[in-house]
Amino acid sequence: MSCLVKSNYSHQLSSTAMAMCSSFCPQIPNQLRARPICPFPTKPQFTLSVKAFSSETSNASSKADGLSARIGFLGLGIMGSPMAQNLIKAGCDVTVWNRTKIKCDPLISLGAKYKSSPQEVAASCDVTFAMLANPESALEVAIGEHGAASGMSSGKGYVDVSTVDGATSKLISGRINATGASFLEAPVSGSKKPAEDGQLIFLTAGDKSLYELVAPLLDIMGKSRFFLGDVGNGAAMKLVVNMIMGSMMASFSEGLLLSEKVGLDPSVLVEVVSQGAISSPMYSTKGPSMIQSTYPTAFPLKHQQKDLRLALGLAESVSQPTPIAAAANELYKVAKSHGLSDQDFSAVIEALKAKLQNPPK
Ligand SMILES: NC(=O)C1=CN([C@@H]2O[C@H](COP(=O)(O)OP(=O)(O)OC[C@H]3O[C@@H](n4cnc5c(N)ncnc54)[C@H](OP(=O)(O)O)[C@@H]3O)[C@@H](O)[C@H]2O)C=CC1
Numbered sequence: 001m002s003c004l005v006k007s008n009y010s011h012q013l014s015s016t017a018m019a020m021c022s023s024f025c026p027q028i029p030n031q032l033r034a035r036p037i038c039p040f041p042t043k044p045q046f047t048l049s050v051k052a053f054s055s056e057t058s059n060a061s062s063k064a065d066g067l068s069a070r071i072g073f074l075g076l077g078i079m080g081s082p083m084a085q086n087l088i089k090a091g092c093d094v095t096v097w098n099r100t101k102i103k104c105d106p107l108i109s110l111g112a113k114y115k116s117s118p119q120e121v122a123a124s125c126d127v128t129f130a131m132l133a134n135p136e137s138a139l140e141v142a143i144g145e146h147g148a149a150s151g152m153s154s155g156k157g158y159v160d161v162s163t164v165d166g167a168t169s170k171l172i173s174g175r176i177n178a179t180g181a182s183f184l185e186a187p188v189s190g191s192k193k194p195a196e197d198g199q200l201i202f203l204t205a206g207d208k209s210l211y212e213l214v215a216p217l218l219d220i221m222g223k224s225r226f227f228l229g230d231v232g233n234g235a236a237m238k239l240v241v242n243m244i245m246g247s248m249m250a251s252f253s254e255g256l257l258l259s260e261k262v263g264l265d266p267s268v269l270v271e272v273v274s275q276g277a278i279s280s281p282m283y284s285t286k287g288p289s290m291i292q293s294t295y296p297t298a299f300p301l302k303h304q305q306k307d308l309r310l311a312l313g314l315a316e317s318v319s320q321p322t323p324i325a326a327a328a329n330e331l332y333k334v335a336k337s338h339g340l341s342d343q344d345f346s347a348v349i350e351a352l353k354a355k356l357q358n359p360p361k
């Protein structure tokens, strides 16, 4: 396994990185290419050569020379839109598609091209990213009618950054590989704001050469990237992380409500938690709005419940007991039944309030 992290301490790019920037982003003027300063206007401060722990080195520069800079992006929701936007702002040649076409318009205004199906995007691009809601939509867009696979061929790459289960990822990988193209799964840790800020964490697995080729693109959209081996490992890592997160949020919700019920100020609880061993940006960021009973959507509750469901399936596949996650999953299901699917996942606290108001008879 390897991990590369974006450095905040250097304005300079290595020559390898510079070559790859130029290769992927042909709109970068030649006079800028000659300078050892990264030309990306939004994300100037990184180098590709900082390693956290790995003996692997990237030799993507020479391979990148064979790849032109046409990038497809399928799925422009909360995450896909800012990710694609960062690629466009970095000067990359991006072609977009979304089921609901109107969501393409802001990106088209920024310079993106548009195609009317995933198939057409894949056919016209060298590497196509997909950021879809769930396994069903990831499958439909990748291998359904007019899906990306039907536009794929040898030399192309498909990078699925959606959160899905390993079986879905392997199915997509098999169909993409059958066309002669390469597949990488690359789900992300980090939410709406990190997506906007290019601070996502990529959990990749699959074709190592494709990983190396798209590394400069991942570095535009993210702050670090892990290569985890075979297809399925990236999905598994993502599901374990989100299983922990879903349980943490459910437990935090119980704490907020209990503190209030025993006469404490929940705002003080948030402050106390922020100074101790269980401090988490999630609690500090979401806590104040949860106390106000407002849940501006960064990570939709329906997706958190989907991830818990998939994580429980993963645990079941290896007979691993996960009673805490199972209980949390039930709470998110209650929240969904109260119409909170499209609220932020912190709205799970409302399920506990509902339970309090309607105790079992
Ligand atoms: N939001 C977050 O904080 C994070 C989300 N994720 C994961 O990333 C993925 C996307 O999340 P997010 O952007 O928040 O989700 P959104 O719900 O905002 O976007 C979902 C996207 O999937 C598309 N879609 C849904 N169903 C279909 C379908 N049947 N056919 C074609 N397209 C479809 C939507 O198209 P349309 O616009 O037409 O509805 C939209 O582009 C999910 O897997 C999620 O778990 C990962 C990390 C963080």
Ligand SMILES: O=CCCC(=O)O
Pocket: 163, 188, 189, 190, 191, 242, 299
């Ligand atoms: O999948 C969603 C992850 C959200 C986050 O990491 O904050």
